[in-house]
Amino acid sequence: MLDNRGGTFYKAYTRCCINFITLRLKRNCMRFSRMYLPTLKEEPAEAEVISHRLMLRAGMVRRLAAGIYSYLPMGLMALRNVEAIIRQEMNRAGAQELLLPAVQPAELWQESGRWDFYGKELLRITDRHQRNFCFGPTHEEVITDLVRHEVRSYRQLPLNLYQIQTKFRDEIRPRFGLMRGREFIMKDAYSFDVDDAAAGISYQGMREAYSRIFSLCGLDFRAVEADSGAIGGSFSHEFVVLAESGEDAVASCQACAYAANVEKAEGRFAAADKCAADAAAPAAAAVATPDRESVESVAAFFKVDPGAILKSMIFESDRGFCLVVVPGDREVNEIKVKAALGAEWLEIPAPSRIADELGLPVGYLGPVDTVLPLLVDRQVPELEAVVCGANRHGFHLQGVIWGRDFSCNKVADLVQVRAGDRCPRCGGLLQIDRGIEVGHIFKLGTKYSEKLKATFLDQEGQERPLVMGCYGIGVGRTVAAAIEQHYDENGICFPYAIAPFKVALLNLDLKSAEVTAACEALYAELEGRGIAVLYDDRNERPGVKFKDADLIGAPLRLTLGRKSFERGIIEARLRDGSSNAELPLADRAPLWSLLAELAADDSRIPS
């Protein structure tokens, strides 16, 4: 039979293969009547952010447990589209795809030191032999382990490996649907280089690839400087999609290119011409201020600006207790405090603990004659004759002067920037926007390669640790972010590139053989051109079809009913409402050029 190349078996087999391939090509075309696409007319009660609501209503996802979601066909299609863009751009940038295990042995995490450090977010699992494993929240350990066994020489570098895979982080509070799930799909890439300079080139390459990826996804985003958090490392950028519902806040300069997460952002601080403490100034005096525990109420009491009050807060870290002092009109930035202390963890102890263990009254804390180590914001020494708590219940000190009444050699930038602060680069005005972090790139350095002994021999035969970088993209979050940025009161308005269906074809008159035949013909042609189309052939009233078409957000809606058929036209309406044209039924050319325009318009990459 194997030799029967020209025979009937072979022909049948060939036809079978061709059918299979054709079916594969058509996988993104569907009849609505056959598709598992459970749309919801009513608002699901559990969802509060737009993307979550719309993804539930549009039949893209369903919740299985807190922070754990099933992707239905529509949702998966959107996800695959984002993945395709990611793959294309990662491969273009020279990265290679692989797939690492989701479940990882505890030993590796103990070796890197993160088994204890990562905390409760690490979902730990025990197998039948009582061996410890975890469900991977990230893959630095695994990739480093893989590479250390294979990479021996500088000749094998640079190397950039990535995967698209399910992660699990046991978030304290999962919320917002796919925006902060516990189980989520992430593209993570890891680069390995010979030295810091080469690692910088890898980092830059990823930065460019990320910009292309998010541009291709049709997103309005910013690449901003960021804190590197638990992953560690020296340098990092976040890619933030601007959206009202975002959990992150980004400070950006209105005059130059500076942009940073507010956790990281610095305001320029002009060291004013500070006059030395005036010895003649009256001594600080204690004033009874009963029930004045907030900065606002104290400011009102003394009839001064909140900026002339010192806000004093006790923090506890692995370095012990510490009193942090900032101007009263400022918020403390805990990330900066943590960095200034060089602490591993940081928290605000409960007022009861402060009272019991330190004997101090919250609401009346101050830096004068305190027993606690001080940490002072750099703006504090510039203030004169300020008010602060007297460390005595019901009393504040007035006329307190830096350098005379208290001082401290630990002075640092500790406050959160706010709109109107000055840019640290150019002095321009900073503005604050909310956004969703969809990508994050880190320069890791040798943190993991040293711990896991991933080394190579350089040109001089010296053994050196690999210099690493790591680069993540939340794939599901990117889909959600795209929806947050592209919707209206009727539903999703997908950017063309990630739209599960590019075209929604509505047959408004199933009973008419001619209309149906025209729709079927058009459907087949769109299919033949590889355009993802959802053909609404359901026996439903027109209103239902319009509502569903709007909800699922196909960029182009083609409508054919009896009236339009008799006039020889198809109605072509863009989902974003920007155009509503009548195309001739007899001539397809205008339709093809419209579709080509849509596709091209959306794939622009800003230089």
Added chain:
RNA sequence: CGGGAUGUGGCUCAGCCCGGUAGAGCACUGCGUUCGGGACGCAGGGGUCGGAGGUUCAAAUCCUCUCAUCCCGACCA
């Protein structure tokens, strides 16, 4: 983990205060009418009221415990 709330047909919710027959709308099935922006009529199917315990002649309703989910704060793609 702290603070707040909610669990009642598939979905959205009423009923709970003041204990006594489990309800509405949507969805689903059948028939008929309708048919360019989520139609209408008639007839149906579907619920151990999150779970356990208690009080009571009697519990969706009151009490205790428990589980789950959601919202506000500390983590992160």
